[in-house]
Amino acid sequence: MIIPTPSTYRPTLNDFREASKRLEGIALRTQLIPLRWYDEDPKILLKPEMLQPVGSYKIRGVYNWVAKLSPEQRAKGISTASAGNMAQAVAYVAKLYKIPARAIVFDTSPQTKKDSIRKYGGEVVPKSWDGWVEYTTNPEDDRSFINPVEEFGLLDGHGTIGLEIMEDAPETETIYVPLGAGFLGAGVALAAKAIKPSVSVIGVNAENSPHYYESVKHGRVVDTPPKSTLADGTSGNLISFPNSDKLLRLVQETIDEVVLVSEDEIKDAIRYLALENKLVAEGSGAMSLAAAIKTSKEERGKTVCILTGGSIDSDKLTKIMGSPLTPSQ
Incomplete structure (x- = not known):
C-alpha cells in the first residue's frame, strides 16, 4: 500500500x-x-x-502510475476497486510487469466483466457494496492500490x-x-x-x-x-x-x-x-x-x-x- x-x-x-x-x-x-x-x-x-x-x-494512466513506483513497491503487486476498464488495465499492466494484480468487484458485477479481468491474469475478489467501500478506504494488503476515484497520480x-x-x-x-x-x-x-x-x-x-x-x-x-x-x-x-x-x-x-x-x-x-x-x-x-x-x-x-x-x-x-x-x- x-x-x-x-x-x-x-x-x-x-x-x-x-x-x-x-x-x-x-x-x-x-x-x-x-x-x-x-x-x-x-x-x-x-x-x-x-x-x-x-x-x-485507462492503460495510459495505470501504466504511467505503475512505472513511477519503486521496484520494491511494484514487486508486491497492484490492486484496484473496479469491475470495468480500470480493473482490466490494472490486470494487463501487471501482466506486463509479471507482478500480481487484484480487482475488488461488486458481488453483483456481470460475469463477463469478471472473466475479462481474469483473461489478463488478474485475481477477482467479489464484495458487497459495504465491503467494496471499506476496501477503497482501508485496503487489506500491502499491494499498491490504485483508487479510481481518488488517485490524482x-x-x-x-x-x-x-x-x-x-x-x-x-x-x-x-x-x-x-x-x-x-x-x-x-x-x-x-x-x-x-x-x-x-x-x-x-x-x-x-x-x-x-x-x-x-x-x-x-x-x-x-x-x-x-x-x-x-x-x-x-x-x-x-x-x-x-x-x-x-x-x-x-x-x-x-x-x-x-x-x-x-x-x-x-x-x-x-x-x-x-x-x-x-x-x-x-x-x-x-x-x-x-x-x-x-x-x-x-x-x-x-x-x-x-x-x-x-x-x-x-x-x-x-x-x-x-x-x-x-x-x-
Missing part, C-alpha cells in the same frame, strides 16, 4: 511529456480520424481510445491524450470528453491548455447520471443518485466519493463547461460510429460525440471527440444497432 498522490497535484507540460515517453511502445498514439457525416464536413475529429490494449484509455498519464491532440491538431478549438471520476477530463484539459490556453474542454455527463453537471451548476457537491444508463462506465454519485469536494474543485479548475446527453443521443452516437466510422464504442465512450453533434459547428469550431472505450455487451450492441438512426444535426 502506498500513500495516494496529494489532491493538490497538477501536472505540468513537462510531466505530460515525461508520461508520454514512458508510454512509448505500451499505449498507442491513437490517430485523429475525421467523422464521416453524411455529405458535409462537421469539423469533428475522433480520438478512438477503444483501439488501445484492453480497449480503453492518474492525471499525467491520462492527460497524454490532450498532449497528442494539440500536437497532432493544433487548430483544435473544442475538445469533448466524458466525465466519470474526472481525472481524464482534467488531465486532458491541463495538458491541452498548457499548449493552447484558448482551447475549450467540455465535459459530458449522461442525463441519467448528472453528477458533475449538477455539482458544477450549484457550486457544491450535489446528491444525484444515478439511474440506469448506457454510460455505465461514467455513472456515479459524486457525494458518495470520500474526496468529492476535491474532485469537484479539480473539475471546476480545469473543465470549461459540463453538458448533458440523453439515452437516445448516446444510442444514436454508438450506432452512427459503428455504421459510418466502423468503430465500436461503449455508452460512456460515445457521449463525447453525442454532445458534439447536437452543437452547431459555429459554436464549437474545430472539434475533437475522445472516444474513451469499447467495452459494450454484445447483446446491448445488437439491440442498439437494430433500432433506426435519427440524425442529430
Whole structure:
C-alpha cells in the first residue's frame, strides 16, 4: 500500500511529456480520424481510445502510475476497486510487469466483466457494496492500490491524450470528453491548455447520471443518485466519493463547461460510429460525440471527440444497432 498522490497535484507540460515517453511502445498514439457525416464536413475529429490494449484509455494512466513506483513497491503487486476498464488495465499492466494484480468487484458485477479481468491474469475478489467501500478506504494488503476515484497520480498519464491532440491538431478549438471520476477530463484539459490556453474542454455527463453537471451548476457537491444508463462506465454519485469536494474543485479548475446527453443521443452516437466510422464504442465512450453533434459547428469550431472505450455487451450492441438512426444535426 502506498500513500495516494496529494489532491493538490497538477501536472505540468513537462510531466505530460515525461508520461508520454514512458508510454512509448505500451499505449498507442491513437490517430485523429475525421467523422464521416453524411455529405458535409462537421469539423469533428475522433480520438478512438477503444483501439488501445484492453480497449480503453485507462492503460495510459495505470501504466504511467505503475512505472513511477519503486521496484520494491511494484514487486508486491497492484490492486484496484473496479469491475470495468480500470480493473482490466490494472490486470494487463501487471501482466506486463509479471507482478500480481487484484480487482475488488461488486458481488453483483456481470460475469463477463469478471472473466475479462481474469483473461489478463488478474485475481477477482467479489464484495458487497459495504465491503467494496471499506476496501477503497482501508485496503487489506500491502499491494499498491490504485483508487479510481481518488488517485490524482492518474492525471499525467491520462492527460497524454490532450498532449497528442494539440500536437497532432493544433487548430483544435473544442475538445469533448466524458466525465466519470474526472481525472481524464482534467488531465486532458491541463495538458491541452498548457499548449493552447484558448482551447475549450467540455465535459459530458449522461442525463441519467448528472453528477458533475449538477455539482458544477450549484457550486457544491450535489446528491444525484444515478439511474440506469448506457454510460455505465461514467455513472456515479459524486457525494458518495470520500474526496468529492476535491474532485469537484479539480473539475471546476480545469473543465470549461459540463453538458448533458440523453439515452437516445448516446444510442444514436454508438450506432452512427459503428455504421459510418466502423468503430465500436461503449455508452460512456460515445457521449463525447453525442454532445458534439447536437452543437452547431459555429459554436464549437474545430472539434475533437475522445472516444474513451469499447467495452459494450454484445447483446446491448445488437439491440442498439437494430433500432433506426435519427440524425442529430
